[in-house]
Amino acid sequence: MVNYFPEEVLEHVFSFLTSHRDRNAVSLVCKSWYNVERFSRGKVFIGNCYAISPERLISRFPRVRSLTLKGKPHFADFNLVLHDWGGYVYPWIEAMAKGCTNLEELRLKRMLVSDASLELIAKSFPNFKSLVLVSCEGFTTDGLAAIASNCRFLRELDLQENEVEDPRGQWLSCFPDSCTSLASLNFACLKGEVNLAALERLVARCRNLKSLRLNHAVPPDVLQKILARAPQLVDLGAGSFVHDPESETYNKLKNVMQKCTSIRSLSGFLDVNARCLPAIYPICINLSSLNLSYAPGIYSKELVKLIRKCKKLQCLWILDTIGDKGLRVVASACKELQELRVFKSDPNDVGNAAVTEEGLVAISAGCPNLNSLLYFCRQMTNTALITVAKNCPNFIRFRLCTLDPITPDAVTMQPLDNGFGAIVQSCKGLKRLSVSGLLTDQVFLYIGMYAEQLEMLSIAFAGNSDKGMVYVLNGCKKLKKLEIRDSPFGNMALLADTGKYETMRSLWMSSCKVTFGACKSLAEKMPRLNVEIINEGDEMEGGSDDRQNVEKMYLYRTLVGPRKDAPDSVWTL
Amino acid sequence: MAMSSEESCSYPEESELELGLGLSLGGGGANSKTKPSPAAVEATMAGHWGQYARILTAKDFRSVVSPKECSSSSSSSSSMTKTNNNPSCGVKRTAEPSSPPGRSGASQVVGWPPLRNYRIQSLVNHAKSPKTEEITPAIDKCKNKTTIVDKTNCGSNLNRNVAKEKGLLKTSLFVKVNMDRIPIGRKVDLSAHSCYETLSQTLDDMFKLSAVVGARRSNAEEQVLKTRRSRLLNGSSEFVLTYEDKEGDWMLVGDVPWEMFLISVKRLRIMRTAEANGFGKCTLAYALSCL
Numbered sequence: 001m002v003n004y005f006p007e008e009v010l011e012h013v014f015s016f017l018t019s020h021r022d023r024n025a026v027s028l029v030c031k032s033w034y035n036v037e038r039f040s041r042g043k044v045f046i047g048n049c050y051a052i053s054p055e056r057l058i059s060r061f062p063r064v065r066s067l068t069l070k071g072k073p074h075f076a077d078f079n080l081v082l083h084d085w086g087g088y089v090y091p092w093i094e095a096m097a098k099g100c101t102n103l104e105e106l107r108l109k110r111m112l113v114s115d116a117s118l119e120l121i122a123k124s125f126p127n128f129k130s131l132v133l134v135s136c137e138g139f140t141t142d143g144l145a146a147i148a149s150n151c152r153f154l155r156e157l158d159l160q161e162n163e164v165e166d167p168r169g170q171w172l173s174c175f176p177d178s179c180t181s182l183a184s185l186n187f188a189c190l191k192g193e194v195n196l197a198a199l200e201r202l203v204a205r206c207r208n209l210k211s212l213r214l215n216h217a218v219p220p221d222v223l224q225k226i227l228a229r230a231p232q233l234v235d236l237g238a239g240s241f242v243h244d245p246e247s248e249t250y251n252k253l254k255n256v257m258q259k260c261t262s263i264r265s266l267s268g269f270l271d272v273n274a275r276c277l278p279a280i281y282p283i284c285i286n287l288s289s290l291n292l293s294y295a296p297g298i299y300s301k302e303l304v305k306l307i308r309k310c311k312k313l314q315c316l317w318i319l320d321t322i323g324d325k326g327l328r329v330v331a332s333a334c335k336e337l338q339e340l341r342v343f344k345s346d347p348n349d350v351g352n353a354a355v356t357e358e359g360l361v362a363i364s365a366g367c368p369n370l371n372s373l374l375y376f377c378r379q380m381t382n383t384a385l386i387t388v389a390k391n392c393p394n395f396i397r398f399r400l401c402t403l404d405p406i407t408p409d410a411v412t413m414q415p416l417d418n419g420f421g422a423i424v425q426s427c428k429g430l431k432r433l434s435v436s437g438l439l440t441d442q443v444f445l446y447i448g449m450y451a452e453q454l455e456m457l458s459i460a461f462a463g464n465s466d467k468g469m470v471y472v473l474n475g476c477k478k479l480k481k482l483e484i485r486d487s488p489f490g491n492m493a494l495l496a497d498t499g500k501y502e503t504m505r506s507l508w509m510s511s512c513k514v515t516f517g518a519c520k521s522l523a524e525k526m527p528r529l530n531v532e533i534i535n536e537g538d539e540m541e542g543g544s545d546d547r548q549n550v551e552k553m554y555l556y557r558t559l560v561g562p563r564k565d566a567p568d569s570v571w572t573l
Numbered sequence: 574m575a576m577s578s579e580e581s582c583s584y585p586e587e588s589e590l591e592l593g594l595g596l597s598l599g600g601g602g603a604n605s606k607t608k609p610s611p612a613a614v615e616a617t618m619a620g621h622w623g624q625y626a627r628i629l630t631a632k633d634f635r636s637v638v639s640p641k642e643c644s645s646s647s648s649s650s651s652s653m654t655k656t657n658n659n660p661s662c663g664v665k666r667t668a669e670p671s672s673p674p675g676r677s678g679a680s681q682v683v684g685w686p687p688l689r690n691y692r693i694q695s696l697v698n699h700a701k702s703p704k705t706e707e708i709t710p711a712i713d714k715c716k717n718k719t720t721i722v723d724k725t726n727c728g729s730n731l732n733r734n735v736a737k738e739k740g741l742l743k744t745s746l747f748v749k750v751n752m753d754r755i756p757i758g759r760k761v762d763l764s765a766h767s768c769y770e771t772l773s774q775t776l777d778d779m780f781k782l783s784a785v786v787g788a789r790r791s792n793a794e795e796q797v798l799k800t801r802r803s804r805l806l807n808g809s810s811e812f813v814l815t816y817e818d819k820e821g822d823w824m825l826v827g828d829v830p831w832e833m834f835l836i837s838v839k840r841l842r843i844m845r846t847a848e849a850n851g852f853g854k855c856t857l858a859y860a861l862s863c864l
Contacts, residue, residue, distance in 0.1 A: 075684070077687070077689045077690070078683075078684030078685075078687045078688070078689070079683060079684050079690065080683070080684050135689065135691070161689060161691040161692070162691075163690075163691065189691065270695070293692075294692075294695055296696055343688065343692065344686050344688060345696060346696070376686055376688075401686050401687060403686060405682065405685050460685065460687075485684075
């Protein structure tokens with residue numbers, strides 16, 4: 001009966017499906033649904049840019065308007081992947097420019113983006129509205145200038161944590177006077193100067209501006225003028241917040257802040273004088289999101305005073321300078337907290353700033369809605385983790401990083417297996433897990449048994465034998481991404497269930513015990529996987545020893561075979 | 574090792590809790606519902622670690638301490654964890670058996686703790702004064718100390734860019750600072766500043782003065798909360814800041830543009846105005862009021 005619906009009706013029904021998973025499911029029902037779905041699909045998410053080619057994407061979804069692409073493997077964030085490993089966006093833009101010019105939105109993560117790519121975007125897509133770049137590199141502000149100059153309907157320019165060269169610093173002035181459509185502008189990661197007058201004028205004419213995140217070249221007096229023009233802001237990233245609390249500027253800033261009653265999200269404070277923080281007290285009560293993780297100049301006392309006022313906070317990113325004591329205040333004040341990230345403030349740990357298991361336990365007791373955690377701590381105990389698991393059964397993301405990657409339970413000196421076991425057993429919706437500390441195969445047995453919804457698992461310096469990895473591969477049916485470093489998993493584990501890898505997006509193994517020979521045989525057996533070996537330095541000429549351990553291996557499923565843009569040091573077997 | 578044995582034994586409750594999970598999965602003493610017998614713990618640990626070393630037990634420590642057996646086996650397993658590099662894991666760090674927990678050389682591991690480069694760089698720029706070869710972080714650090722109160726006076730964007738283009742920004746420029754009647758001198762990094770105001774604020778704090786030449790109500794970025802504020806006493810400051818230039822002459826700080834000052838300064842001196850012979854009080858007061 002379902003087949004008798006005319007296509008227009010199907011299309012209308014499908015228009016209510018926004019999640020790409022739902023749409024993927026729908027397209028598998030039958031041929032006609034597949035066709036209706038593919039012509040009406042506007043947003044496509046590609047988790048690994050090498051899993052598919054741009055040409056095939058366009059031929060299946062000719063009307064795509066929004067494209068999300070991810071490039072390098074996650075561990076590239078931590079310097080484990082060569083800079084030029086890959087993830088070039090240019091071929092995608094080139095293909096879209098030829099075949100699909102109604103592209104409106106491009107969201108990229110961990111990709112190499114050249115100025116030429118940005119210029120091509122600016123030229124090729126007349127309706128281009130939104131550019132979001134996260135952890136990308138390879139471009140300069142010249143590329144941004146091209147986007148600013150040419151994209152007449154630009155609504156969103158969001159640059160998060162990119163490495164950007166800034167040779168000229170005039171990109172902001174390139175927004176023409178006719179540009180009034182900006183709703184979101186984030187240039188906090190840019191290191192250079194900006195034309196402040198141009199910025200002020202831009203803000204004044206973009207009446208729909210809701211989100212603005214400044215870099216540290218924007219001083220408080222300009223911030224004050226901007227806020228006076230844009231009291232409708234919902235999301236603010238302050239740049240520099242260093243000024244004299246006795247000054248006129250500060251007074252003006254305080255007054256204008258009071259009028260910014262729409263601000264729900266606050267971040268930045270890249271340079272900050274803690275004595276100026278009282279200026280933002282009036283808006284604290286409205287905040288649902290606060291990111292002070294780039295503001296090391298604020299010490300625990302001031303942090304605490306500030307956070308105490310943020311009673312409606314749902315998302316908090318902070319540095320470990322807050323200390324366990326500070327976390328107890330968070331626990332008592334921020335009852336609606338859902339996401340907490342506590343970052344290391346001192347990567348070399350020469351100071352004393354740190355949080356321990358006590359802070360985490362306090363948070364779990366005070367914030368039962370907590371569902372997402374990233375916690376860099378000096379130490380942890382099984383007891384604490386068990387308590388946390390009991391208090392907060394709703395975790396979707398749980399990522400723990402101990403300073404010493406193989407530190408045991410700080411009290412009993414036992415492995416932390418049972419603690420993480422409690423987490424996976426209690427949190428039935430857990431999708432993402434990063435484990436650290438002293439861990440044996442036992443923890444992976446627990447993970448395999450209980451973590452039924454787990455999609456991403458990060459392992460470092462853990463486990464004793466192949467059994468650990470096998471527990472995970474066998475047990476976690478929904479696993480999509482597995483990344484492992486410095487753990488004793490070898491060929492037996494790698495080859496135990498080769499079909500599994502086609503159900504996953506990717507597998508990363510570095511400094512493990514897999515040999516070249518095993519990788520070769522895996523590649524032979526599974527033609528729809530790309531098995532890449534990354535060799536930096538060590539010369540492995542052809543005819544290398546099959547018994548030699550592979551330093552870094554990255555494998556992923558793909559429909560398009562080995563890629564052609566790999567550098568010399570990356571071999572696809 | 575004797576110490577830790579006491580610690581672990583004083584928490585019998587916790588080990589009870591650990592095991593009360595109901596994870597009766599067999600396959601090792603650590604999973605049983607009862608407190609593990611030392612032998613069971615030993616056996617489990619031995620199964621995992623046994624190929625690396627013999628497990629030390631209370632018997633080995635008989636002469637040193639009289640611990641309960643459970644504690645010694647857990648302490649010995651912990652000590653073994655620390656001493657044993659566990660080569661099969663490919664751990665890229667040196668074993669540090671005597672290091673305190675949580676600090677055993679974690680910073681030597683590549684990519685640990687797992688923080689994005691971007692984040693590490695921005696924290697490092699804050700934590701240190703700019704000693705890097707790159708100009709950009711040096712500029713960032715100068716910006717940290719920029720006051721916004723009076724742009725014309727202070728290191729404005731233009732000054733900094735000009736300086737950068739002329740290659741004048743040095744990576745670090747420590748000069749001696751001496752003060753009258755104080756035998757021990759200090760050193761200050763001039764490249765951490767971009768204008769006279771922040772420099773004078775820093776010197777003010779360093780020498781605990783209530784006023785230094787040129788110090789308007791300025792605020793530098795502070796790493797530590799300072800309760801004392803710099804106040805300008807409108808020209809009649811008790812102290813004056815001078816510097817020796819490359820030609821050996823002593824000059825009043827503040828006359829020349831900042832960048833020029835940076836090139837010619839060799840060292841600084843804080844004089845008490847009563848002793849600033851050769852300047853004359855009136856000249857001095859006038860000079861101060863011009864800054």
